[in-house]
Each structure stands twice: as C-alpha cells, then as structure tokens.
Amino acid sequence: MDLALQLLATGLVVGSLYALCAIGWGLIYGTTLHFHVAHGAVFALAAYYAYVAQTWLRLPLAAAVLVAIVASAASGLLIDLLLYQQLERRGAFRTSIFIASLGLLILLENVLAIVFTPDPMRMDIGALNTAVIIGPVFLTYLHILTVALALAGYGALMLFLKRSRWGQAIRAVSSAPEMARTVGIDLRRVHLLTYAVGSALAAPAGILVAMDVGAEPFRGTRFVLLASVGVIMGGIGSIPGAMLGGLFLGLLENLGIWKLPSEWQSAISFGVFLVFIVLRPRGFFGRTIHSAEI
Amino acid sequence: MLAYIAHYLVMVGIYTILATSLNLLVGYSGIFSLAHAAIYGIGAYASALAALQLGLGFWGGLLVAAVVGALAAALVAIPSLRVAGDYYIVASFGLQVVILTVFINWTSLTNGHAGLPGIPRPRVFGLVVDDPFKYVVLSLALAALTYLICRRLTASAFGRALRAVREDEIAAAATGKNVVAVKITITTISSALGALAGSLYAHYITYINPTSFSLDESIFITSLVILGGTERLAGPLVGSLILLAVPEALKFLAIPDTVAAPMRQILYGALLIVFMFVRPEGILGRARPRRAA
Amino acid sequence: MAAVGAPIMTVQGVSKAFGGIQAVEACTFEVAPRLITGLIGPNGAGKTTVFNLITGFLRADGGSIRFKGEELLGMAPHEVEARGVVRTFQHLRLWGKMTVLENVLLGCRTPLGESVVSLFLRPARVREEEATARRRALEVLEFFGLAGRAHELAEDLAYPEQKLLSMARIFATDAEVLLLDEPTSGLDTDSLQRIVPMVRRLVEHGKTVLLIEHNMELIAQLSDEVVFLHQGRVMARGRAEQITRDPALTEIYFGV
Numbered sequence: 001m002d003l004a005l006q007l008l009a010t011g012l013v014v015g016s017l018y019a020l021c022a023i024g025w026g027l028i029y030g031t032t033l034h035f036h037v038a039h040g041a042v043f044a045l046a047a048y049y050a051y052v053a054q055t056w057l058r059l060p061l062a063a064a065v066l067v068a069i070v071a072s073a074a075s076g077l078l079i080d081l082l083l084y085q086q087l088e089r090r091g092a093f094r095t096s097i098f099i100a101s102l103g104l105l106i107l108l109e110n111v112l113a114i115v116f117t118p119d120p121m122r123m124d125i126g127a128l129n130t131a132v133i134i135g136p137v138f139l140t141y142l143h144i145l146t147v148a149l150a151l152a153g154y155g156a157l158m159l160f161l162k163r164s165r166w167g168q169a170i171r172a173v174s175s176a177p178e179m180a181r182t183v184g185i186d187l188r189r190v191h192l193l194t195y196a197v198g199s200a201l202a203a204p205a206g207i208l209v210a211m212d213v214g215a216e217p218f219r220g221t222r223f224v225l226l227a228s229v230g231v232i233m234g235g236i237g238s239i240p241g242a243m244l245g246g247l248f249l250g251l252l253e254n255l256g257i258w259k260l261p262s263e264w265q266s267a268i269s270f271g272v273f274l275v276f277i278v279l280r281p282r283g284f285f286g287r288t289i290h291s292a293e294i
Numbered sequence: 295m296l297a298y299i300a301h302y303l304v305m306v307g308i309y310t311i312l313a314t315s316l317n318l319l320v321g322y323s324g325i326f327s328l329a330h331a332a333i334y335g336i337g338a339y340a341s342a343l344a345a346l347q348l349g350l351g352f353w354g355g356l357l358v359a360a361v362v363g364a365l366a367a368a369l370v371a372i373p374s375l376r377v378a379g380d381y382y383i384v385a386s387f388g389l390q391v392v393i394l395t396v397f398i399n400w401t402s403l404t405n406g407h408a409g410l411p412g413i414p415r416p417r418v419f420g421l422v423v424d425d426p427f428k429y430v431v432l433s434l435a436l437a438a439l440t441y442l443i444c445r446r447l448t449a450s451a452f453g454r455a456l457r458a459v460r461e462d463e464i465a466a467a468a469t470g471k472n473v474v475a476v477k478i479t480i481t482t483i484s485s486a487l488g489a490l491a492g493s494l495y496a497h498y499i500t501y502i503n504p505t506s507f508s509l510d511e512s513i514f515i516t517s518l519v520i521l522g523g524t525e526r527l528a529g530p531l532v533g534s535l536i537l538l539a540v541p542e543a544l545k546f547l548a549i550p551d552t553v554a555a556p557m558r559q560i561l562y563g564a565l566l567i568v569f570m571f572v573r574p575e576g577i578l579g580r581a582r583p584r585r586a587a
Numbered sequence: 588m589a590a591v592g593a594p595i596m597t598v599q600g601v602s603k604a605f606g607g608i609q610a611v612e613a614c615t616f617e618v619a620p621r622l623i624t625g626l627i628g629p630n631g632a633g634k635t636t637v638f639n640l641i642t643g644f645l646r647a648d649g650g651s652i653r654f655k656g657e658e659l660l661g662m663a664p665h666e667v668e669a670r671g672v673v674r675t676f677q678h679l680r681l682w683g684k685m686t687v688l689e690n691v692l693l694g695c696r697t698p699l700g701e702s703v704v705s706l707f708l709r710p711a712r713v714r715e716e717e718a719t720a721r722r723r724a725l726e727v728l729e730f731f732g733l734a735g736r737a738h739e740l741a742e743d744l745a746y747p748e749q750k751l752l753s754m755a756r757i758f759a760t761d762a763e764v765l766l767l768d769e770p771t772s773g774l775d776t777d778s779l780q781r782i783v784p785m786v787r788r789l790v791e792h793g794k795t796v797l798l799i800e801h802n803m804e805l806i807a808q809l810s811d812e813v814v815f816l817h818q819g820r821v822m823a824r825g826r827a828e829q830i831t832r833d834p835a836l837t838e839i840y841f842g843v
Contacts, residue, residue, distance in 0.1 A: 035380055087570055095324050096570045098383065099520065103566025106513055110556035110563065117552070221509070225387045232384060263399040270388025274373055277385070281377040446707065451692070451700025451717060458682050458693050465680035468642060469694050470668035470760060471701075479703055 002136035007254045009134075013143045015250020016150030017205045019243045021223045022230035023157055024201030026242035029231060031174040031194045035098040038079055039202055039227065040220030041108035046072040046203035047210035047219075048112060051121050061125060069203040076199025077192050079104065085188060105221065112217035120214025128211065146208045153201050154243050160197070161239065170194055174237060222266075229273045235283030244284065300426035302542070304498055306534045307433030308491045311440045313518035313530030315487035320519050321529075322448055323480050324460035325379055329367070329386035330515045332393035333485045335507030336363045337492025339397065339404060342413045342502055352416035356493045363489025364482045366393065371481040376474050382481075390509055397504040409503025416497045429498055436494055437531070440487050447483065456480060510559065517562040520569045537562075595620040595795050596641075596672070596764060601650030601660075603636055603819075610636045612819040614650070618764065623786060623796040625810030625827065627803070629840055632816040634799045635677060638766050642674045643667045654764065673757045674766035677799075679749055681756070683742030690741050690752055691727050694759030695720040724759060731755040731785065747778035751785065758789065765789060767798040771805055783808060803840055807831050 025039050049071045053064035083104060084097055092100075128142040161167040172180040173190045181187055209219065227242075230249050234241025249269050256268040312334055319325045340362040341355030350358065366389065374385035397404050404410065415424045416432065423432050447453055455476055458466040463473045496502050514537070522533030540561065544554050594617035603611040611633040618624050626634050639645040641652055643664040652659045659667055667673075682690055699705040699716045706713055728734045731751045736744060741752060750770060757765055770786060771779055786809060789796055800806045806813060806827055813830040815823040817839055823830055830836060 035383060083567070090571065092570060093324070095320075095326060096573075098326060099516075100567045100570040102513070102516075103563040103570070105563070106559050107563030107567070110559040113556045114553055114560075225384060228384050229388070232381065261399070264395060267392040267395040270385075270392055273388055274370060274385060277377060277381060278373040281381075443707075447703065450706050450713070451697035451720070452703060452706060454685075454689055454693055455701055457685060457689075461682045461684055462680050464644070464664075465676070465682065466693070467644075467664035468668065468674055468676070468680075469756060470665050470673070471693070472663075472665045483703065 004255070004258055005135070006137050007258050008251065009137045009139055009143075011251035011254030012247070013139070013146050013250070014254060015247035016147045017209060017246075018223070018226050018230055018250050019150050019246030020153055020205035021202050021227035022234070022242040022246035023154060023239055024198035025224060025227040026231035026234070026236070026239060027157070027170070027174075027201070028194055028198040029228070030237040031170055032080075032084075032191050033094065034080075034084055034101065035094070035228075036079075036101055036195075036198075037098070037221070037224055038083075038101045038104040038108070039076075039198070040222075040224035041105045042072050042076050042079070042199045043202045043206040043220035043223050044109060044112055044215075044217055045075055046206035047215035048116060048121070049203075050207045050210060051116075051123055051215045054123055055121075061123075061128075065204075065207055068207055069200055072203035072206070073196040073200040076195040076202075080192055080195040085191070105224075109217045109220065116215070116217065118217055120216050121210070122214040123211050125211045140212075142208065142211055149204050149208065150243075153204060154239070157197070157201065157239060166190075166193055170197075226269060229269055231283075233273065233276055233283050238283070241284050297426055300430050302538060303430045304426060304433045305538055306531070307430070307437040308495050308498070309515070309518060309534040309538060310437040310531045311491040311494070312488055312515045313522060313533055314437070314440050314444050315484045315491070316515050317519045317522075317530055318444055318447070318480055318484040318487075320516065322453065322456050322460065323477060325375070325477060325481060326383050327386040327481070327484075328383065328509065328512050329370070329389040329393070330485075330488050331507045331509065331511035332390040333363050333367060333488040334492040334495070334511070334515075335393060335397060335502075335504070336366050337489025338496040338502045338507070339410070339492070340489065341493035342410045342496040343403070345414050345497070346410065346412065352418060352497060355497070356490055359489040359493035360486040363492070364486035367485030368478065368482045371478050375477045375481065379477075387509075390512060394504055394508060397507065404504075407503060409501060410496075411501045413496050413500045413502070415500065423497075433494060433498070436490065440490065441528075441531075443487065447480075452476075513559075513562060517565050520566055593620075594618055596652070596654045596797075598637070598641070599651040599653070601637070601640055601652060602648045603633075603640055603645060604648055610819050611640065611647075614816070614819065614821055616814045616821055616824055618795060618797050619812060620763075620795050621790055621793065622811040623790055623798065623809060624812045624814060625806050626797060626799045626814050626816060627801075627806050627830070627840075628816035628822075631818075633819040634816055635768060636819075637816070638674055638768055638799065641667070641672065641766065668760065668762065671761075671763040672766065673760050673762040673764070675753045675757055675768050675770070677768040677772065679753045681741040681749055681752055683740065685741060686738050687728065687733060687741055687744065687752055688721075688724055688737040691724040691755050691759045692720055694727075694756040695723050696761065727755050727759045730758070730788075732781075747774055747781060750774065750778075750782060754785065754789075758792075758794070763793075764795045764797065767796060769799050769801060771809070772801060779805075803831060803837065 021043060025036065028034065028036050046068050049068035050064050053059045053067045054061060059067065083100055087097055087100055125142060128140065128145065130141050132139050132141060132144065161171055169185050169190050170193065172185060173187060177187065226249055227246065230245030231242045233248065234245030252272060253265050253268050257265050312330060316330045319327050337359035341359040344350040344355045344358045370385045370389045371382065374381040398406055415422055418432060423429050455471045459471060459473050459476050467473050518530055518533035518537055521537060522529030541558055544557065549557065596618040598614055598616050601611060601614045614637060626637065628634055636645065640647045641659060643662045647660050654670055654672055657670060697716055697720050699709060699713045725734060725737065728737055731754065733748060733751055733755060736748065741749065744752060770782055774782060786796060798809065800809055810827050813825060813827045814821055815830055815836055823833065823836055
C-alpha cells in the first residue's frame with residue numbers, strides 16, 4: 001500500500017508534466033490542425049535555454065526560467081512563421097506539414113546533442129531539491145512545484161481563452177475557422193499567437209524535467225507523443241480533456257508498474273491508447289478529427 | 295573493396311524493400327507511419343526465431359515474417375484508421391515503442407539487448423547463400439519482387455482507389471469505396487513487405503539485436519522515401535543508393551562517432567524539411583500525368 | 588401528389604440536430620422513380636443535411652429512409668452507394684490531381700481490380716474487367732461531352748466541365764438514384780443551357796434524380812416534383828409549377 005501511495009504521488013507529478021505538454025500541444029492541434037511534433041523540440045530547447053541562462057549567463061534560477069519560457073514561446077512562434085506558414089503558402093498538404101515538423105524535431109534534437117553532448121546537463125536548483133516526506137511518500141519541493149505549476153498553467157490558459165480578446169479569437173478559429181475568417185479574424189496571426197502560448201506551456205515542463213534530472217536532447221519526442229495520446233483521449237479541441245488526459249497517463253504509467261515489471265512502463269500508455277480508441281474514439285470530451293469535413 | 299561494395303548492394307536491396315513498402319503508405323495512401331522499423335524488426339525476429347527454434351528454412355522464415363508483420367500492423371491499423379489518419383501517427387509510434395520494448399524485455403524469447411546470434415545462412419533452391427556476392431543476387435531479386443508486387447497494386451483499380459482515398463476520402467466513400475478497408479488493406483500489405491526486409495537482414499547479418507530497429511531507423515526509412523519520393527516506384531531505390539552511401543562517406547572524413555551519428559540525423563531532418571519545400575503537395579503529387587491513365 | 592407508380596425512396600420523419608440547432612425536423616417526402624424531384628428552400632433550410640443523411644455521411648437522430656423497401660439509415664456511405672443511391676457535392680470534390688478518365692473510372696464497378704487477392708490470382712479476369720470499365724468510362728465521357736478531355740487533370744477543366752464531370756462520375760456507377768447538390772450553382776447562362784438538358788437526359792436513361800436547387804426560376808424547368816424545405820421542415824410538396832406559383836412560399840423564399 002505504501003508503494004501504491006508513492007506511485008500515486010509520482011504519477012501525479014509525471015502526469016502534471018504530461019498535462020503541461022498536452023494542453024499546449026492540444027491548443028495548437030485544435031486550432032491549426034498541424035500535427036506539431038516539433039513541440040518536442042521546443043520542450044528540449046526550453047530545458048537548454050534555462051540551463052544556458054543559469055550556467056553561462058549566471059542568471060538566478062527564477063530569472064533563468066523566465067527567460068527560458070519567453071525564448072521557448074518565441075521559438076514556437078518562429079517555427080510557425082518560418083516553417084509551417086511558408087509551407088502553407090506553397091499549398092502544402094497536412095502530411096507535408098507533419099513531415100517537415102518531424103524533420104525539424106530530429107534536426108534540432110541532434111543539433112542539441114552535438115552542442116551539449118547527449119549526456120544530461122544538471123542544473124543547480126538549490127533548496128528545491130529538499131525532500132518532503134509525507135507519511136510513506138517521498139517527494140521534493142520541485143515535485144510539488146511541478147504539480148502547482150501545471151495547475152497554474154491550466155488555470156491561466158483557461159482564463160486567457162475565456163476572458164481575453166485574443167483568447168476568444170483562438171477559440172473562434174478552433175471551433176470554426178471559416179466562420180472566424182469571415183468575421184475578419186486574421187488566421188495567420190491567431191496561429192502565431194497559438195504557437196507562442198502553446199510553446200510557453202511546454203517550456204515549464206521541459207525546464208522542470210531539466211531541473212530534476214538534467215537537460216537532455218532526446219526526451220521531447222516521447223513527451224510530445226504522449227501529449228498527443230493525452231489530447232486524443234481527453235478529446236480533441238478540449239483543454240480540460242487534454243489536462244485530464246495528461247494527468248491520467250502519468251498516473252497510469254506509474255500505477256501500472258505497481259503490478260507490472262517496470263521495464264514495460266513505456267509500453268503501458270500506448271497499449272491503453274489502442275484499447276481506448278476502440279472504445280471511445282471521440283475521447284472523453286471532444287470531437288474526432290476526420291481527415292476531411294464535408 | 296569488392297566485398298565492401300557487395301555489402302553496400304545487399305543493404306541497398308534491403309532498404310529498397312523497406313522504402314518501397316513504406317512508400318505504399320506515405321506516398322500512395324497519405325498514411326504516415328512511424329513504425330516501419332518495428333515492422334522490419336518483427337520480420338527479423340520472427341524469421342530468426344523460426345530458423346533457430348523451429349528449424350524453418352529461408353522461405354518458411356520469409357512467410358512467417360510477412361504474416362507476423364502484417365498481423366502486428368493490422369492490430370494497430372484497425373482501431374486507429376477506423377477513426378482518422380492522424381490517429382495512426384500516434385498509434386504507429388505506440389507500436390514502435392511497444393515492439394522495441396518487447397525486443398528488449400522479453401528476454402526468454404529475444405535474448406534482450408544481447409540479441410540472437412547464429413541465424414543460419416539461407417538455402418535457396420538447394421544452394422547455400424554464404425558469401426556477400428551471392429547475397430547481392432538474393433537481396434536485389436527480392437527487392438525486384440517487392441517492386442513488382444507494389445507495381446501491380448498501384449497500377450490497378452485498387453491503386454486508383456488508394457489515390458482517390460488519399461486525395462479526398464469523402465468523395466471516395468460517396469463513390470462507393472470502402473475507405474477504411476482500403477486503408478487497412480494497404481497498411482497490412484505494406485507491413486508484410488517491410489517484414490520481408492527484416493527476414494532478409496537477419497539471415498544476412500546472422501545476428502540481430504534491438505538497436506537495429508529503433509525509432510531513428512523508422513525516420514531513416516522515411517527519409518529514403520522522401521528523397522526518392524514521388525509516385526515513382528523507382529524512387530526508393532534511388533533514395534537507398536544515395537542515403538546508404540552517406541555514412542560511408544562520413545567514415546572517410548574521420549569524424550568521431552559521437553558527432554557522426556547526430557550529423558547523419560541532422561541531414562535526414564534537413565532532407566525532410568527541404569523536400570517539403572520543393573514538393574509542398576507532398577511526396578504524393580505528380581505534376582502532370584505522364585501517360586494515358 | 589402526382590407520382591408515377593410507387594415511390595422508389597421514402598424519407599419518413601427524419602430529424603437531425605447539431606448541438607442546439609434543429610437542422611432537419613421530422614422531414615417526410617417521397618421520391619418517385621424516373622422523375623426529377625427538386626429539393627428547394629432558402630439558405631440553411633437543411634437541404635444538404637438531408638443529402639448527408641440519405642448517403643450515410645451523417646447519422647440521423649430518428650426516422651427512416653427506405654430505398655426499395657430497404658432501410659438506408661445506419662449504413663456507411665459506400666454501402667448506400669452499393670444499394671444504388673449516389674450523390675454529387677456542392678463543392679464537387681473531384682479528384683483534381685487525377686485525370687478526367689480516372690475520375691469516371693473510379694465510379695465504374697471494378698470489384699476484381701479493387702480486390703488485392705484477385706489482382707494476383709486472377710490477372711486475366713482483372714484485365715478484362717479493367718478493359719470493360721475503360722470502355723464504359725469513355726462512353727460516359729462521350730455522353731457528357733467530355734471525351735476530348737479524358738486525359739487531362741480534373742483540376743484543369745473549366746468550372747462547367749467540372750460540374751459535368753461530377754455528374755459523369757456518379758452516372759458511371761450505375762446507381763438508380765442520383766442526388767445532385769446544386770447542379771446549376773455558379774454557372775452562367777451559356778453553361779446552364781448545357782447542364783439543364785443534361786439532367787433531363789439522365790432521366791431518359793432511366794435514372795431517378797433528386798436535386799437541390801437554389802434558383803426559384805430554374806426549379807420549374809428542372810424538376811417534376813418539388814419538396815419545399817424551410818428551417819428543416821417540409822413546408823410543401825407538389826408539382827413544380829404549383830409550388831413556384833404559391834405566393835406564401837415565394838414570400839418565405841425571398842424573405843419579403
């Protein structure tokens with residue numbers, strides 16, 4: 001039972017990281033319909049931005065994190081502006097956007113691997129590493145901060161989408177792009193904004209993982225694909241769904257190894273995903289994406 | 295040097311099979327798979343195990359490989375393609391992860407990271423194919439066979455339906471095509487053929503382990519398809535000829551391995567991006583019909 | 588309610604809501620064989636939704652659509668097509684990157700050539716079937732006056748010809764009932780004179796036509812029977828002349 005509680009807590013922490021990736025990726029996918037795997041590269045970049053800001057520029061940790069988040073948002077925006085929008089202007093199919101996105105992911109990951117080596121680059125996180133022992137559960141302050149930041153990120157995103165004018169524009173584009181266009185919303189600017197916001201949400205996830213176990217070049221791929229699993233399970237177009245989907249996957253992977261050997265951890269989520277889409281292709285809350293709408 | 299060239303040609307044959315079969319999906323059907331390396335691995339492990347544990351010959355191994363490869367893909371394709379193409383990107387990645395986990399962790403069957411040594415050389419029509427030169431013939435012959443099968447498929451009413459589904463599946467459904475069945479069929483066939491390459495590889499190298507079948511390998515095969523590209527079936531052959539020569543060229547530049555491996559990946563990534571700019575309508579579109587339909 | 592013989596298709600109490608909006612409500616009408624039935628109504632009346640419901644692209648909330656006594660609701664689009672009910676789209680949905688001939692060939696029946704098994708096991712029969720389909724496709728193109736364009740890409744045709752091609756594609760399927768979604772929209776007077784008689788000729792070839800029409804002036808020229816839809820409900824059914832002369836309906840239509 002003690003083990004189960006520890007796994008539950010770890011699951012919640014990991015799930016928070018997945019959730020941060022998932023709400024950002026889901027926002028982007030729901031709005032632009034781009035299968036943006038390069039989100040994984042933004043995740044990795046965020047970690048190295050924070051690392052560089054702290055160790056090379058000697059910024060205090062909080063400032064380094066802030067710089068990294070802003071730089072990540074800018075990176076996401078630039079990916080859309082310089083890659084996807086250029087391709088779309090040339091009449092690219094959706095598959096082409098995906099292939100280019102995959103290409104960029106591989107390219108950036110490997111550039112990072114050459115510049116920083118594939119080994120983890122550890123960050124100095126000071127007191128955040130202090131252990132917190134609650135009964136049988138062992139966590140660090142960083143882990144608790146992770147859960148708190150995921151909830152804060154989710155809350156901020158929902159508020160932004162509901163209350164701000166730009167947030168409403170994103171929602172309009174997400175639910176009916178043609179309609180949004182006819183009422184004078186500039187789709188390209190909304191896409192850019194979506195990329196900035198979505199990337200700013202992936203950044204904390206990348207940075208928090210780097211603070212915990214070090215920045216690594218190749219971790220993003222797995223996170224972004226799990227994010228897409230979370231989004232599909234939660235329901236495409238639903239931010240609460242993506243949040244729950246991410247949390248669910250974190251819990252699933254960790255509670256799964258309560259009964260299963262830990263080597264199989266990485267296979268659990270995808271196994272469940274396959275069963276899930278048979279039973280509930282629309283996810284918990286959302287719509288299915290068909291390749292073409294009538 | 296001659297043996298070196300022979301080895302290169304054997305690998306060109308194997309990768310031509312992989313790329314030709316993946317092209318059926320990515321090129322002709324607009325379905326994107328990240329699992330082709332896993333399928334390749336399934337073929338390799340299935341026929342290695344068939345040879346080592348059941349004493350099955352080369353042809354038997356090929357058959358087992360194709361069947362197991364097709365089944366694995368169908369298992370994933372049926373639930374996900376029923377819904378939408380994007381789901382298959384995720385599902386195929388899942389398949390890639392799960393299969394690699396199986397190779398590594400089902401040690402009683404696959405021997406884990408240590409891999410399976412001692413896979414016998416193939417015996418074809420009473421002849422043992424034991425040196426690289428004979429293997430070149432076998433490898434290129436199977437590549438040619440794959441090419442012919444793919445040609446038969448794509449230059450038929452079935453191929454026409456594939457392209458119709460790729461371009462507009464709603465119109466295809468309205469015209470009586472069973473869109474889901476078409477997609478699942480082509481995914482299964484593509485995987486059966488991809489698994490053949492695995493079988494060929496296992497019997498050639500005589501030793502397999504999980505590292506040959508990673509996600510990076512899937513991406514490499516995708517680059518072959520994109521580089522050779524288009525609807526031309528000869529594309530994958532050209533792609534393999536070029537991209538397989540690259541790592542050999544890098545060897546001559548004496549770049550340390552820790553840098554050479556990522557450099558290769560950077561090249562593949564850049565290739566994918568650049569070719570999408572050159573052919574934004576995908577590797578699928580052909581500019582004008584070349585001949586009477 | 589003049590109808591020739593028993594109806595070939597009956598739509599009975601069909602409803603469909605999207606979220607809170609009732610797109611089609613208790614819609615009931617019949618389609619008489621070998622006649623042209625026009626589905627008319629103002630924008631948003633639910634005409635295309637009715638097409639989507641008949642052809643299996645949307646799931647109805649309730650009701651029944653019977654074709655020759657068989658229930659079509661619940662079937663997938665390709666199953667509806669196989670029964671002999673096939674449609675065009677308002678936005679045509681041609682396969683632009685394929686040739687005109689290929690577009691029509693895709694309508695032709697080629698079950699052997701589409702079966703992977705027979706492709707390899709019965710090559711002779713497949714070849715025979717393909718040759719027959721090709722002949723048939725060329726005949727159809729001839730019928731629609733497109734034979735000279737057979738080897739061009741569909742996207743390279745002029746708009747009126749694309750419209751004809753969208754009709755040719757479904758004509759080639761041998762389906763008995765053809766659903767035409769706005770066959771005349773976006774056409775100039777010259778092209779109209781090419782397409783309107785074409786619809787009539789479909790009926791002469793034994794087809795039953797159900798078409799969506801926007802143009803009140805054209806409807807009498809195009810159809811025998813008219814079903815008038817408004818806000819998802821059938822407001823009136825009858826002979827074309829009768830409906831177009833009804834002042835109450837014209838008022839709804841033009842929103843006066």
